[in-house]
Structure formats: C-alpha cells, structure tokens
Amino acid sequence: MPSRGDRGGAATRARIADVATGMFLERGFEDVTIAEVAAAAGVSKVTVFAHFDRKEDLLLDRLPGAVDLVRSAIRDRPDGVGPVEAIRRMVVRLADEKHVLSGLGDGVEPFLRMVVASPALIARLRVFEHQIERVLADELAADSRFDGDADLTAALIVAGYRNAATSTMRRRLAGDAPAALEAAHGAALTAAFAALADGL
Structure with a gap:
C-alpha cells in the first residue's frame, strides 16, 4: 500500500501536470514557462523539477x-x-x-x-x-x-x-x-x- 507521502507526491505531480496541460492548451506549449506553471500550481520550480525531468514531461505525463x-x-x-x-x-x-x-x-x-x-x-x-x-x-x-x-x-x-x-x-x-x-x-x-x- 502506498504511504501517505507517496500518495501526496502523486497528487502533487498530477496537479502540476493538469495545470500545465491546461496552460499549454490555452496558450501553446512553447509560450508557457516552467515558472508560470509553478506559480499557477502553487509550487516552486524546484518542486516541478522534482517530479518532472523536462518541460515536455509535464504534458506527456502518462x-x-x-x-x-x-x-x-x-x-x-x-x-x-x-x-x-x-x-x-x-x-x-x-x-x-x-x-x-x-x-x-x-x-x-x-x-x-x-x-x-x-x-x-x-x-x-x-x-x-x-x-x-x-x-x-x-x-x-x-x-x-x-x-x-x-x-x-x-x-x-x-x-x-x-x-x-x-x-x-x-x-x-x-x-x-x-x-x-x-x-x-x-x-x-x-x-x-x-x-x-x-x-x-
């Protein structure tokens, strides 16, 4: 069974990906920065990169x-x-x-x-x-x-x-x-x- 920390990490990852995908669809992939995604998701850039190796993975998170x-x-x-x-x-x-x-x-x-x-x-x-x-x-x-x-x-x-x-x-x-x-x-x-x- 996943620990509470594992579940929380998965939830954070999913929230960041959902926020990023919405922004990319609205404005275009190249026109959205990692900093903007982090701010919209309520996390730091460090947190974004703790869950995703590169910007492309925010969209291709599956x-x-x-x-x-x-x-x-x-x-x-x-x-x-x-x-x-x-x-x-x-x-x-x-x-x-x-x-x-x-x-x-x-x-x-x-x-x-x-x-x-x-x-x-x-x-x-x-x-x-x-x-x-x-x-x-x-x-x-x-x-x-x-x-x-x-x-x-x-x-x-x-x-x-x-x-x-x-x-x-x-x-x-x-x-x-x-x-x-x-x-x-x-x-x-x-x-x-x-x-x-x-x-x-």
Whole structure:
C-alpha cells in the first residue's frame, strides 16, 4: 500500500501536470514557462523539477504509465502466452477501455494537434520510443520463458504498434467519426500483431 507521502507526491505531480496541460492548451506549449506553471500550481520550480525531468514531461505525463503496462504485460502473462500475444492483449484492452494511451479517449484532438505542431514534443516521443523499446528488450532478456532475440523482438513490437498508433492519430486529426476510428484502430492492431506473430 502506498504511504501517505507517496500518495501526496502523486497528487502533487498530477496537479502540476493538469495545470500545465491546461496552460499549454490555452496558450501553446512553447509560450508557457516552467515558472508560470509553478506559480499557477502553487509550487516552486524546484518542486516541478522534482517530479518532472523536462518541460515536455509535464504534458506527456502518462508515458511512465506505459512503461509499467509493458513490464506487467510481460511479467504477468500466463504460461503459454508469448510476448507478442501478451502485448497485443494489452493494447487491445487499452483500446476497448478508450484509455488515454490508446489515442481513442474523448476530446484528445487539441492535445494531438499541439504535439504534432511541436518539434520538442515530437523529439521527446521519439526518445521515449527508444526507452520503452529498451525496457521491453530488457524484460524479454530476463524472462526464462523467452528464448528468442530480445532486442529484435522488442524493436519489431514497438515498430508495429507505432505504425498502428500513427495511423489512428492521423485519422483522428482528419476528423474520422468515432465508430470508424475505433474500427480502423482495431484493424490496424490486428494486422500489425498478425504480421509480428508470423514473423517472430
């Protein structure tokens, strides 16, 4: 069970991220400073940087949660379920729940537009992509049930999911209706993971 201090830290982090996201959406990512976010959230700049390594992470604050999901998918998968299938089940569940990480949540278009318009945010996502690939490779290498090439498997899984997620983002920004968007996202995931299962 998290301690009171852990819960308080998580609440502070969430409040800072919520305040920052609102300011970024209102004024633009580049036009808001860390000092302004700190003042609006009622904390110091030191406190902001105690919770976030860089400004981009104030907006992309859900990324650490994706790392935890990947680790859990590999570690907690049932015997007989390979890593590709474990990750497939995870991302399908996120889509079914319309989880914010799936890109199917309500009202995310302003967020997506801000991300694609910001070179700094795009660069941060690319760095994170490499980080999560490394996490996945390390999990596979440490898993006694897996006897394949950990680095190659991780790289292909991340690339396959990126292809599906990017397609969904483009459709969303193009104005696809929710039902059509969900169907296309599901089809893209099915195609990506079928190719991965065949290839690996």
